Every structure is written in C-alpha cells, then in structure tokens.
Amino acid sequence: xxxxxxxxxHLVRRRGQEARLRCSPMKGHSHVYWYxxxxxxxxxxxxxxxxxxxxxxxxxxxERFSAEFPKEGPSILRIQQVVRGDSAxxxxxxxxxxxxxxxxxxxxxxxxxx
Amino acid sequence: SQKIxxxxxxxxxxxxxxxxxxxxxxxxxxxxxQWYRQDPGRGPVFLLLIRENxxxxxxxxxxxxxxxxxxQSLFHITASQPADSATYLCALPYNQxxxxxxxxxxxxxxxx
Numbered sequence: 001x002x003x004x005x006x007x008x009x010h011l012v013r014r015r016g017q018e019a020r021l022r023c024s025p026m027k028g029h030s031h032v033y034w035y036x037x038x039x040x041x042x043x044x045x046x047x048x049x050x051x052x053x054x055x056x057x058x059x060x061x062x063e064r065f066s067a068e069f070p071k072e073g074p075s076i077l078r079i080q081q082v083v084r085g086d087s088a089x090x091x092x093x094x095x096x097x098x099x100x101x102x103x104x105x106x107x108x109x110x111x112x113x114x
Numbered sequence: 115s116q117k118i119x120x121x122x123x124x125x126x127x128x129x130x131x132x133x134x135x136x137x138x139x140x141x142x143x144x145x146x147x148q149w150y151r152q153d154p155g156r157g158p159v160f161l162l163l164i165r166e167n168x169x170x171x172x173x174x175x176x177x178x179x180x181x182x183x184x185x186q187s188l189f190h191i192t193a194s195q196p197a198d199s200a201t202y203l204c205a206l207p208y209n210q211x212x213x214x215x216x217x218x219x220x221x222x223x224x225x226x
Binding site: 004033035041042043044045048055056058059091093098101102103104105106107108110 | 212
C-alpha cells in the first residue's frame with residue numbers, strides 16, 4: 001500500500017511564476033491536509049480538504065494561494081506569483097476520515113523561489 | 115490562542131542513555147496528543163498517540179506520558195541509539211480530527 005505521494009519533490013521558480021504542488025493521498029483516504037514548514041520554523045497548518053470540498057482554510061494566506069481536491073486526481077496546492085518568502089517545504093498529509101486522529105505525511109515538496 | 119512549546123535547544127546524549135523530550139501547551143485541553151519523528155529532508159512519521167485519560171503509553175523503547183494538570187507531555191527513548199537521531203515533534207488536534215498544531219520540534223542527537 002503506497003504511502004502519501006507528493007510531486008515534484010523539488011521545485012524551483014522565479015519570482016512572479018506559478019507553483020503547482022501535487023499530493024496523492026494514501027489509498028482509501030479521502031481527507032487531505034497541507035502544511036508549510038519555513039526554514040527554522042515548525043510545521044504550520046494551511047488547509048484541510050475532503051473530496052471536492054474545502055473543510056478548513058484558516059491557515060491559508062488570503063492572496064495567491066489556493067487548494068483543491070477534485071473528485072478524480074490528486075490534491076493541488078497552487079501558489080500564484082510566487083515571492084521569495086514562499087520558499088519552504090510543503091507537506092501533504094492524509095487520513096481515513098475527518099475524525100481520524102493519525103495523519104500520514106508525504107515526503108514534501110521543497111519550493112525554492114529565486 | 116493555543117501554544118505548544120518544546121525544548122528549543124538540541125538534545126545531545128550518549129548511546130545507551132535515556133532521552134527525555136518535553137512538550138508543554140497552554141490555552142488548550144486536547145483530547146489527545148501525538149508525537150512524530152522527522153528526519154532531514156523527509157516528512158513527519160507518526161510514532162505514538164496518547165489520550166487525555168491515559169497517563170502513560172509505551173511502544174518498544176518509546177514511552178510517552180501525558181499530564182493534563184501540568185499541561186505537559188514527556189517523550190522518552192530508552193537505550194537510545196544513533197539511529198534515533200532526528201527531530202521529534204509534538205502535535206495537538208485543534209478540533210476532533212482536522213488540523214494539527216505542531217510544536218517547533220526538538221532535535222535529538224545520539225552519539226556512539
């Protein structure tokens with residue numbers, strides 16, 4: 001049973017470009033969470049999605065960031081017009097249900113904005 | 115707002131000794147608390163979950179305690195090995211399920 005998959009593992013973008021980060025949850029999991037880890041900082045929650053629905057986006061920056069989890073396909077975290085401060089590791093996690101206590105994390109996507 | 119604090123300084127211990135990591139929290143009464151391990155360049159890996167009505171939980175060489183009065187959890191690794199070197203994260207649920215709030219993590223280094 002494959003774990004949470006994220007791609008790309010590393011992404012380099014120039015300021016002003018768009019970044020698209022993909023996350024495929026564990027098989028059978030329909031709940032996805034995105035976290036960001038800035039250099040020298042802890043993991044910070046960004047958004048929680050269930051298939052086709054955003055459940056909690058309290059940690060998402062108000063501008064430039066969006067997330068989706070379509071009925072078919074992976075969850076996408078999209079960052080428009082990236083800035084240097086967006087450079088971070090972005091982790092996706094999945095759980096079996098919204099009441100599941102344990103979240104399983106992917107390997108992360110390391111975004112570098114030049 | 116909820117706040118979680120872990121030993122901010124790295125912990126260096128000798129192989130075979132017991133490592134003890136601390137997680138303190140404020141403004142919160144979580145139903146459970148979790149510990150994760152994170153290696154450099156990797157995602158966090160779930161280790162243990164302890165509920166509010168449990169005082170202690172063990173898994174192989176790992177032991178976790180949870181004191182809801184002190185608002186503190188202690189994470190112990192007995193007979194530590196160099197392979198235990200990693201960053202250990204404490205996490206609390208914001209609600210029942212849903213987002214997790216993480217501490218900053220404590221970096222553990224076990225020297226042979």
